[in-house]
Amino acid sequence: MNSTILVNIFRFVLLLALQILVFNNMNFGGYISAFPYILFIILYPVNGNKANLLIASFFLGLIMDLFSNSGGVHATACVLLAHLRPYFFKFSFGLSYEYQTVKLNDVLTPERFTFILLAVSTHHITLFLLESFQITFILDVLLRTVLSALFTILTCIILIYLIKPNKR
Amino acid sequence: MQQIFSFIIKNSNRLLFLLLLGISLSLAIQSHSFHRSKIISSANFLSGGVYERINSMEEYLHLKEQNDQLALENANLKSLLFKTKDSAEIPNLDSLKGVLPKDIIVSKVIHNSFNVYENFLTLNSGAKSGVKPDMGVINSLGIVGIIDNVSANYSTVISILNTKSQINAKIKNSDHFGTLNWDGKNTGFVQLIDVPRLASIKKGDTIVTGGQSVIFPENIGIGTIDKIFIPSDKNHYYTINVKLFNDMTNLGHVYIIKSENSEEIKNLENQGKNE
Structure with a gap:
């Protein structure tokens, strides 16, 4: 149990650092940017404490906001994602997800992909909608969401393969 | 009383979610208003x-x-x-x-x-x-x-x-002014809106800061006119696409200007409003 907490704290710090140092500087064509820091919320243990996840996601988003001058935009998207996570699990892995131990950081299956897709799209649409906050930008926002979500999913999958624990 | 407690304990996660969502959403919405939150900024x-x-x-x-x-x-x-x-x-x-x-x-x-x-x-x-x-x-x-x-x-x-930024600007060597803002599309261009159609302008003219602003001194360069058009909803005004002199994606040393008279001008304008 102790090691799970340590792994999560480590992930929290590592992903934030990676996001701020590397991915925040990446931008292609003004539309495509990646936010792989939400991998923290995606990879959080399925049967882990939900209150802790909510609080951790809130601070994860708030730190991102501090660094990108965006008020509470990231925090809102993260808290929403953390709250909706169980429903996404239910949708992608079937009703019995709580009894079988779902492991996300493993070989990519359609179920796992569905889950990541749902999570990333929810986070990105909330993020970009709140960021633009103007109805005139709606098409722009949708384009941004689709392109960035694709890029984030790609980065997430690569990162999952990279940080996958060696021991099965 | 006991029921209230049991309700809170039973729904603690949901209440926590709503609380956090409320805080973050209000911060997010506040960040778009003129009176921005002074807590969440990278100047810390x-x-x-x-x-x-x-x-x-x-x-x-x-x-x-x-x-x-x-x-x-x-x-x-x-x-x-x-x-x-x-x-x-x-x-x-x-x-x-x-x-x-x-x-x-x-x-x-x-x-x-x-x-x-x-x-x-x-x-x-x-x-x-x-x-x-x-x-x-x-x-x-x-x-x-x-x-x-x-x-x-x-x-x-x-x-x-920044789509919220509004800066007074004018066409160089004339006093026709407009408001400079950004449409959020291209980082190389900003828009000068509400320029009267009387103004004689052509492509390539220089846009500089106007004298009406207390923030910038007059005649600081902004960019050159790239495109002039009349938006459909405002018949009497030009909108000008301004190609910036600066590459905003690559900035190094900058100068911060202290305007010595800004306090005095602001006080004067406020006096006028109060009366």
Whole structure:
């Protein structure tokens, strides 16, 4: 149990650092940017404490906001994602997800992909909608969401393969 | 009473979610209003410090460019100086911080964003160097933005690439002015709106800051006219696409302008409103 907490704290710090140092500087064509820091919320243990996840996601988003001058935009998207996570699990892995131990950081299956897709799209649409906050930008926002979500999913999958624990 | 407690315990996660969502959503919405939250900005100890460290590593990559730009600016200033009567009399320089610290503060951009609708820069000088909110920020090529939040050592700047920014600007050598803002699309262009159709303008004309603003002195370069058109909803005004002199995606040293009369002008205008 102790090691799970340590792994999560480590992930929290590592992903934030990676996001701020590397991915925040990446931008292609003004539309495509990646936010792989939400991998923290995606990879959080399925049967882990939900209150802790909510609080951790809130601070994860708030730190991102501090660094990108965006008020509470990231925090809102993260808290929403953390709250909706169980429903996404239910949708992608079937009703019995709580009894079988779902492991996300493993070989990519359609179920796992569905889950990541749902999570990333929810986070990105909330993020970009709140960021633009103007109805005139709606098409722009949708384009941004689709392109960035694709890029984030790609980065997430690569990162999952990279940080996958060696021991099965 | 017991029922209330059991309700709270049973729904603790949901209540926690609603509480956190409420806090973050109000912060998010507040960030779009004019009275921005002063807490969540990168002008703080943590993010300012991190950005300064990153910048001190990255700046070596741009030294050559920066040198060229500064040399060019020096050459321009020298040519101005030679035109004056006594070119030997050089203005009083503060060797440590640059030129005339009572009017201009030299600073450096340590973080730059240009990929969202509301972009901000972070500078490495703050209240300790005399930076105050609402000061203008320029560099050798043209305007950059307006100071927003100030902490002890850092400050944030509302970039001209911010859909909320509104700066008074005019066509050079005439007094037809308009408002400069950004449509959120291209980082190389901003829009000058509400220019009267009487103004005689053509492609390639220079746009400079107008004298109506207390933030910027008059005649600081902004860009050149790229396209002139009449928006469908405003028949009597031109909208001008302005190609910026500055490459806003690549900023180094900047100057913060202290406007000496801004307090007086503001007081005067407020007096007028109160009466």
